[in-house]
Amino acid sequence: MKYSFLKISIPLLLLIIFMFAVTSEFIQPAPEKKLTIATGSENGNYYKTALEYKKLLEANKIEVTLLNTAGSVENIKLLKEKKADIAFVQNGILDSSETDIEFLANIYYEPLWIFYKNDKYKIDYLIQLISKKISIGEEGSGTKNLSTKLLNDNGITNENSEILTLNTNKSKQMLLDGEIDAMFMVTSHDSPTVKELLENPDINVLSIKRAKAYGQKYNFLEALTLHEGTLDLYKNIPDENINLLSTSANLLSNPNVPEELIRIFLKQVKLVHSKESLFAQENQFPNLLNTTLKINKEAKQYFTHGDTWLESIFPYWIASNIDRLKLLLIPLLTLMFPLFKGVFPLYQWSMRSKIFRWYKTINSIDKQINTAKLDELKKFMEELDKLNIEIQEETKVPLSFMGEYYNLMVHLELIQNKIKNRLNLTQINY
Numbered sequence: 001m002k003y004s005f006l007k008i009s010i011p012l013l014l015l016i017i018f019m020f021a022v023t024s025e026f027i028q029p030a031p032e033k034k035l036t037i038a039t040g041s042e043n044g045n046y047y048k049t050a051l052e053y054k055k056l057l058e059a060n061k062i063e064v065t066l067l068n069t070a071g072s073v074e075n076i077k078l079l080k081e082k083k084a085d086i087a088f089v090q091n092g093i094l095d096s097s098e099t100d101i102e103f104l105a106n107i108y109y110e111p112l113w114i115f116y117k118n119d120k121y122k123i124d125y126l127i128q129l130i131s132k133k134i135s136i137g138e139e140g141s142g143t144k145n146l147s148t149k150l151l152n153d154n155g156i157t158n159e160n161s162e163i164l165t166l167n168t169n170k171s172k173q174m175l176l177d178g179e180i181d182a183m184f185m186v187t188s189h190d191s192p193t194v195k196e197l198l199e200n201p202d203i204n205v206l207s208i209k210r211a212k213a214y215g216q217k218y219n220f221l222e223a224l225t226l227h228e229g230t231l232d233l234y235k236n237i238p239d240e241n242i243n244l245l246s247t248s249a250n251l252l253s254n255p256n257v258p259e260e261l262i263r264i265f266l267k268q269v270k271l272v273h274s275k276e277s278l279f280a281q282e283n284q285f286p287n288l289l290n291t292t293l294k295i296n297k298e299a300k301q302y303f304t305h306g307d308t309w310l311e312s313i314f315p316y317w318i319a320s321n322i323d324r325l326k327l328l329l330i331p332l333l334t335l336m337f338p339l340f341k342g343v344f345p346l347y348q349w350s351m352r353s354k355i356f357r358w359y360k361t362i363n364s365i366d367k368q369i370n371t372a373k374l375d376e377l378k379k380f381m382e383e384l385d386k387l388n389i390e391i392q393e394e395t396k397v398p399l400s401f402m403g404e405y406y407n408l409m410v411h412l413e414l415i416q417n418k419i420k421n422r423l424n425l426t427q428i429n430y
Helices: 004-025 045-059 072-081 142-153 170-176 192-198 211-217 259-273 295-303 310-312 316-324 327-372 374-394 397-430
Strands: 032-040 063-067 086-090 102-117 133-135 161-162 182-186 201-207 222-226 242-253
Touching: 032 045, 032 072, 045 063, 045 072, 045 086, 045 242, 045 259, 045 316, 072 086, 072 142, 072 242, 086 142, 102 142, 102 170, 102 192, 102 222, 102 295, 102 310, 133 170, 142 182, 142 211, 170 182, 170 192, 211 222, 242 259, 259 295, 327 374, 327 397, 374 397
Parallel strands: 032 063, 032 086, 133 161, 133 182
Antiparallel strands: 086 242, 102 182, 102 201, 102 242, 222 242
16 A cells, blocks of 8 residues: 555655756746945944944845945945945935936935034024035035035025035034134934034034925925924033924935845844934834835835735745745646645545455456356365455555445455355255
């Protein structure tokens, strides 16, 4: 019986292996677990945030390389040249005409801070910076891009003012030394430079009265209020409510990054940015709002539906590999269903074929009893006795087939009695 079952199961197993081998040729191999992220300067918030990503990603066996840059403009260039997989970029720099870069997420607010030298005149409007010496951020930075837009809106150019493109550290020092009148910087509220300048009594921060108007003109800008005493209640920093304009930090990618890497990257992004912060509520970030760029397919899927059922059960890479095999499993299961459906009848036939073979022997003897001579009848009786021993002792029949087994035994005994009767009649005649 075991041999008969193996004759069925082994070919079936070989067929399954063959199907796996053929289908696997059409499955894309697992991606190389490497990511290159363009950040910003080592003193900036982009780099600080990227270090958090790096730590989490490396815990998931992904090799991460960080590229220090001048900022958003340079990061975009690295994405287009495929020298970076993912990059931090200030919202509003790119528009929908970009087709070779994809949007992954907004991750936090980036307020625009305009610091100016404290003098007897308080500045309430950007237009009051005309004729001043202003630093608007270094070349290649998002700060310069946004500052240029706002200054142009207020008619401030190099023709009526002195506009410099300096990095944050240089700008701060020149402002403190009185070498420039104002500086622009786009960064988080917890930037050490922001805190230092807010605490300095010789430096003021511009509270933008028309912040909401700028927000209506540029959909990537939002008006925020930094309330009095928010950063330090004891020192009362700031010492009045401040109207700020804020853009947001974006994560962008080039379209060639594998979906598995994008997804596990976004899982770490969510861990880092979903907490409540000074300007954002819990789970407000990351999000897909306020963008005209093409949204990455995997990012849209993840932020719309969250973790898959497999990801809620297995570690990510196990869930990912199972998901990759769905191309193989769907046609395989489709084919295997009728195969498995036919296995039980085939097994039944295999088991019954043994019983039917015994019936064939019994039936052959039964047909010869009436014409058999004495010696032949004795020979038949010996055959049936041996068959009886074989059936009872040498053959194991599953419980599900005991009905056929007992029917066989009854019929065997019937033929034995028939031979005995013929033997008695034959001996009397002799």
